[in-house]
Amino acid sequence: MPYLARVLVVMQDPRVAQRIMDGLRARGLFLFSARNGAEALRLARQLLTDVVIIDDLLPDGDGCDFVDMLHNDPDTGHIPVLMLGGRASSALRRRSLAVGVDELLIGTYDEGLIAARMSKLVRLGIMQAELRRRAATARSFRVEIDRRRGQESRDGPPVLLLAAQLGEDLDDVADILQSRYRLLRTAGAAEAAQLLHEQVVDTLVLSFDGGDREDWLGLALHVRDTPALYDVPVLGIGQVASAPDVQTLIQTGIDDLISRPFSPDELHGRVLSALRRRRLRRSLTAMFASLEAPATIDAETGAFQQAFLRVHLSRLVFEASKWDKPLSIATVSYRNLSLLIERRGPAAAQSVMARAADTLKRLVRVEDLIARADDNTLVAVLTDTPGDRSLKALHRIAGSLATTDYGLAGLPTAPIWMQMGHASLEPSDTADSLLLRARQILL
The missing domain is CATH 3.30.70.270 (Reverse transcriptase/Diguanylate cyclase domain)
Incomplete structure (x- = not known):
């Protein structure tokens, strides 16, 4: 059967690796494993890997060191990485962001949560693999990819929209976020949807703790179904008991669920990861567009020749x-x-x-x-x-x-x-x- 993506699982404990692979296999993924960083680098180069899932500690070194080597290799630098950390640490979160870890999941090997985080990384992997192929085809038409078009320049901090239910107090979250971002606040899903259409928003943060959660699930579906909003990351905040189940989260397109209680570092780390993915998607989109040139495009339709x-x-x-x-x-x-x-x-x-x-x-x-x-x-x-x-x-x-x-x-x-x-x-x-x-x- 065809597989949607090829996923390399790098775990210190082979039993954990097998458990993760068993949980993900039914989701249309081809999974293979490595027990250390050296073997993982070799397999990532050889087997057209789309996504890597890696432990933060490996028998032959630190997981972040492996990610650094992976992303500094021209053949593997495009591969998205999901890292699994044994316990929360500000140092690990900062280091993982610095070396380019796309997703950091702390303290759990739950298959549903891993799958939820994986879905967007699979998409990024597919985009980057196709860009590589299309650039190779374009070269035969003497058209080169313009990587400068993928370098987003924008003045000012990212804009975050914090959406609460009517009467809900999210001042604790606002206090954390407004120190680094330009923060907008709304009350209710309808007001949030209207604001999303009126101005540029880099990330939507919504709470599941108050009111009817179906309103927020409907808002997330609206974001995913609207072409102009499709790449806006949606982060959910809430107590575990009030949050939707993982399957619902995946289906509605919510990118991440941040369970209370959380530290400022945890919240900032999740937001920064979401913003990085959005910048990468926009960068890839611009580079795809750079391959549309008179030598490749049909002048009458604007489609490829x-x-x-x-x-x-x-x-x-x-x-x-x-x-x-x-x-x-x-x-x-x-x-x-x-x-x-x-x-x-x-x-x-x-x-x-x-x-x-x-x-x-x-x-x-x-x-x-x-x-x-x-x-x-x-x-x-x-x-x-x-x-x-x-x-x-x-x-x-x-x-x-x-x-x-x-x-x-x-x-x-x-x-x-x-x-x-x-x-x-x-x-x-x-x-x-x-x-x-x-x-x-x-x-």
């Missing part, structure tokens, strides 16, 4: 087949463009394709590739995506395309005939056969 699609899809198929990773594609064909050209001219057909490509780009993830396959067909290449998830995405895409304004209103024309297809990678597939099957298997 057919030649780029052919080269890159071959690369994706080879790597997915080698490492048993999922890959799906969707096709969108406008079958009566020739009639539209006859009645309205080439500009009308160009408008249809350009607006469809723009809609597709807004509906898929940054790491998914939108390309032009021929005069009337666009392709969405959904990297590291199993067939069931890609079908859900395809139904969402179909609904949006059906209501897209193609810029043809007010003038007589034939109805736009849209036909969608879908295929997921099979062991015998080549890039050509995968694309051919997608054109034949219609939604």
